[in-house]
Amino acid sequence: MTISKALLDEAQNWRQAFHARPELGYSEHETSRRVAELLESFGIEVHQGLGGTGVVGTLRNGNGPTIGIRADMDALPIHELGEPHHKSQHPGCMHACGHDGHTAILLATAKHLSSTRSFSGTVHFVFQPAEEGLAGAKRMIEDGLFKLFPMDAIYGLHNWPGSPLGRVVINAGPMMASLDTFEIKLKGKGCHAAMPDRGADPILAAAELILGLQSIVSRRLSPLDSAVVSVTQIQAGEAINVIPEFAVLKGTVRCLQSQVRDKVERLIGDFVEQLPTAFGVKGELVYNVGYPVTENNVDAAMQIRRAAVSALGEENVQWGCSPSMASEDFSFMLNACPGAYVWLGVDGDEPSAALHNPYYDFNDRVIEPGVRVWTHLVEQSLPSA
Structure with missing residues (x-):
């Protein structure tokens, strides 16, 4: 030809x-x-x-x-x-x-x-x-x-x-x-940065949550499963001497198997619901299902x-x-x-x-x-x- x-x-x-x-x-x-x-x-x-x-x-x-x-x-x-x-x-x-x-x-x-x-x-x-x-x-x-x-x-x-x-x-x-995205809103209690005991710090909860989400791939999935969980944005605070009321995390999830994709979504939900409570903070998750x-x-x-x-x-x-x-x-x-x-x-x-x-x-x-x-x-x- x-x-x-x-x-x-x-x-x-x-x-x-x-x-x-x-x-x-x-x-x-x-x-x-x-x-x-x-x-x-x-x-x-x-x-x-x-x-x-x-x-x-x-x-x-x-x-x-x-x-x-x-x-x-x-x-x-x-x-x-x-x-x-x-x-x-x-x-x-x-x-x-x-x-x-x-x-x-x-x-x-x-x-x-x-x-x-x-x-x-x-x-x-x-x-x-x-x-x-x-x-x-x-x-x-x-x-x-x-x-x-x-x-x-x-x-x-x-x-x-x-x-x-x-x-x-x-x-x-x-x-x-696959490609999914998520947004996590953490609601704490704002206070003076010099008096953290009077508030509930959503930034501290966000830091622990970011580390916790990385354990999904390393500890909650089989080594034979393929997934990536990436937190790509953190938004919190306006003043340097104020612990804010809210923190927002955003990121993406990528998987190669549909069943792994479903499991990762469920595990992220578990982390967001449970982990922030140890810091007196409430977590809310919006999970957006994207490309298969x-x-x-x-x-x-x-x-x-x-x-x-x-x-x-x-x-x-x-x-x-x-x-x-x-x-x-x-x-x-x-x-x-x-x-x-x-x-x-x-x-x-x-x-x-x-x-x-x-x-x-x-x-x-x-x-x-x-x-x-x-x-x-x-x-x-x-x-x-």
Whole structure:
């Protein structure tokens, strides 16, 4: 299979244009319009507005199964410090996670398949808004993604610094962790800082609670279970000589198994209810259930593995890896439809900057292997008669 150099050059230009004009979640208006415009120019049926700024392109070619391929479009609220010629023109906003590259790869795949049509069935190209913490995938589903566009399977990829350029990494199970957040309000009794015995110190209770929460992973879970509990914010007090009435803790929980996730939520509740009382302080917990575990369907994972091997060679496919404790809202789609999610390595001669780093820039050399994998996946999942 040959991917034309002209198409790859086009895709690189699209990618760099998206990079120069990044947009945050649910504000991808220009990006969405451009994606729709390009899909229509390829002769692909376009549906706009799903999930706010989402776009779905549909390519039908005879009878057969239906699959979806998803790319995310949103950027991050980070000021770009690198100096590529396509540097962000929007201060305080940049494509620091490579969603510009994901979008360009899927657009190039759509254009290639619309011209070759070496498959029998239907492909839905899903361009999703608001992956970065705003659950755009969930909103697309709520707006009827899988009802309006029924699919037998859906697939997604993410570029992955730390893996060699063009290497596909995949598990037949969890790829990324769930993400939940919590807020703990501690109510004590304010008093003069010189007379702590006349009050009930919520800051002291907060300090002990932070240490106690860390014992959940180290002492209340099996060493074989995977979880991270992180307190990331502490808010308390206004005056240096006053023990405050309230303290607030905020943080995140990440797990790789649903049953572990449920247990951690329950244990945090136990700690918040019981530990502060030893200091005369009352604790209240608000626990926000967020992104599920990103867990691949075994059959779908094997399907994309076969496609990646045929596209890139056995040596460029890693079957089995340590999942990431970061999170991904493609998990909502995998909960609603069988599918699989893979990582695509981007490290060339020099290691890539990390994701969410102000110096990150997508490696355009990975566009071609990305298009090859998606094309082989479509042609093998929807074989011609």
